[in-house]
Amino acid sequence: MLKNISWSDYIIAVAILLAIYYLFVGVRYFSAEIKDLLSGKRKPKLRTVSSDNNGMSYPGDEPDQQELVGFEKTTDDEFTEVEHLIERLKAVVADASRRKLIPRNLNNI
Numbered sequence: 001m002l003k004n005i006s007w008s009d010y011i012i013a014v015a016i017l018l019a020i021y022y023l024f025v026g027v028r029y030f031s032a033e034i035k036d037l038l039s040g041k042r043k044p045k046l047r048t049v050s051s052d053n054n055g056m057s058y059p060g061d062e063p064d065q066q067e068l069v070g071f072e073k074t075t076d077d078e079f080t081e082v083e084h085l086i087e088r089l090k091a092v093v094a095d096a097s098r099r100k101l102i103p104r105n106l107n108n109i
Contacts, residue, residue, distance in 0.1 A: 026034060036042040 033042070037044060
């Protein structure tokens with residue numbers, strides 16, 4: 001029975017099944033987005049070449065001005081606190097390695 005099926009028939013059948021599967025997934029999970037794209041409410045995001053992120057980025061991925069302003073408002077006290085916590089963590093790990101503690105027991109320090 002399987003000897004009667006040619007490779008071209010097999011590829012066509014697989015292509016049809018894949019098309020049906022992706023159509024089902026698209027309708028089931030992305031129906032709202034597809035309706036927005038077809039009605040013109042939303043434009044498709046196209047990839048553009050960028051120097052970071054492995055050369056690929058999306059046009060809408062530029063950081064917002066609000067994020068930049070929030071970062072500029074960060075005080076030096078927060079940075080010093082983070083540096084203090086990093087130094088404390090390094091000290092705890094060094095102490096644990098000197099004591100040859102099991103990693104599971106680091107929670108108790």
